[in-house]
Amino acid sequence: MDYKSAGVDIDAGNESVRRIRALARSTFTSGVLSEIGSFGGLFQLETGRFREPILVASADGVGTKLKVAFLTGKHDTVGLDLVNHCVNDILVQGAEPLFFLDYLATGRLSPEVAERVVGGIAGACRDNGCALLGGETAEMPGFYAEGEYDLAGFIVGVVDRGRLISGRAILVGDALVGVPSSGLHTNGYSLARRIIFDQLGLTVDTHVAELGRTIGEELLEPHRSYLPLVKPMLDGGRIKGMAHITGGGITENVPRVLPHGTAAVVDLAAWKIPPIFRWLQRNGQVPIEDMLRTFNMGLGLIVVTARDKAEPLIGELAARGGRDARVIGEIVPGEPPSVSYVNLS
Numbered sequence: 001m002d003y004k005s006a007g008v009d010i011d012a013g014n015e016s017v018r019r020i021r022a023l024a025r026s027t028f029t030s031g032v033l034s035e036i037g038s039f040g041g042l043f044q045l046e047t048g049r050f051r052e053p054i055l056v057a058s059a060d061g062v063g064t065k066l067k068v069a070f071l072t073g074k075h076d077t078v079g080l081d082l083v084n085h086c087v088n089d090i091l092v093q094g095a096e097p098l099f100f101l102d103y104l105a106t107g108r109l110s111p112e113v114a115e116r117v118v119g120g121i122a123g124a125c126r127d128n129g130c131a132l133l134g135g136e137t138a139e140m141p142g143f144y145a146e147g148e149y150d151l152a153g154f155i156v157g158v159v160d161r162g163r164l165i166s167g168r169a170i171l172v173g174d175a176l177v178g179v180p181s182s183g184l185h186t187n188g189y190s191l192a193r194r195i196i197f198d199q200l201g202l203t204v205d206t207h208v209a210e211l212g213r214t215i216g217e218e219l220l221e222p223h224r225s226y227l228p229l230v231k232p233m234l235d236g237g238r239i240k241g242m243a244h245i246t247g248g249g250i251t252e253n254v255p256r257v258l259p260h261g262t263a264a265v266v267d268l269a270a271w272k273i274p275p276i277f278r279w280l281q282r283n284g285q286v287p288i289e290d291m292l293r294t295f296n297m298g299l300g301l302i303v304v305t306a307r308d309k310a311e312p313l314i315g316e317l318a319a320r321g322g323r324d325a326r327v328i329g330e331i332v333p334g335e336p337p338s339v340s341y342v343n344l345s
Helices: 010-025 063-074 078-091 110-128 189-199 215-219 227-233 250-258 273-286 286-296 307-319
Strands: 052-060 096-106 129-140 149-160 175-180 241-244 262-267 299-305 325-331 339-342
Touching: 010 110, 010 129, 052 078, 063 078, 063 149, 063 189, 078 110, 078 149, 078 227, 078 241, 096 110, 096 227, 096 262, 110 129, 110 149, 175 307, 189 273, 189 339, 227 241, 227 286, 227 307, 241 250, 250 262, 250 286, 250 299, 250 339, 273 286, 299 307, 299 325, 307 325
Parallel strands: 096 129, 262 339
Antiparallel strands: 052 149, 096 149, 175 299, 175 325, 241 299, 262 325
16 A cells, blocks of 8 residues: 555646646746745745835635536636636735735646646736745545545735725715626626526536527636726725625625725616626526625626716726726715615616
8 A cells, every 4th residue: 555546646746746836937026035845935025115015815716616617627717717816805905916825626636637727827927916926736535526626825915004995985975986897707606507507407518699608618707807907096095995796796795895884875777787697697587686695797896986086087997998897886874884776676
């Protein structure tokens, strides 16, 4: 009996690390002081750039969107989903990413699959100016189904205290600006899969005319990063608060940034809800209230700004490729912070 016969292939692990090392090195920024394979990643913060630097950290996963990757055999986009989700989570507090670490766990390690997954992570790190500092690839036989894996990410960013976006400056009368998502992003997949695969009996290769592509293509549409759009607008106090619309949808995420004494009213007629959400709602007979607590409904980011700054902000977003951003509601008195809707039908 040896370790390999027990299900753990050290040689496959070494081969995975060999493939990953070059991918990670391609993301290194000037702050990286260590190589892949060190017990701990080393990163030097350029403190001269900040008066009072504050580190902002977050961790997340891709959820059951991974099930769609398993069904399609397409593993190069879930890493991008993971990084962009984490980048957005710290962006809403005004932070820019410094470095990222990943955790990939599987029952039997495939160096080829690991390379594709980490290739997506590395590509998204490069796009976001974030170093892939290290991570863990774990082989755990008997713990995961054959051909399946789990994926998690950990990000650290920085913001100067004077630029921290906390939501405390939000006032009654401020405007809510919605920025479009690229699809489901990484949330609501348990409900979506239940409707599509269990109730309707479709496959990832089924072409849906209403969506203009296959189920697999629609569900694997990558999670959008809002860093390129928003980063140039973080100075000057125009942005009072931001909500990344993830698990919990608009209903649960917007109140997370509202100060006491305020609430939000959202007009569902203010933007065109993408076809995938209407299609899921109709085929699953999902109440609209559940849709709004489960999916992003076509808005991946909601920005709170003063009413007179909303249209100029929308213009700047459009100039950077953030087309179709629009005012979708306003801040009103309320306690505790909550979201209500008009044009709910």
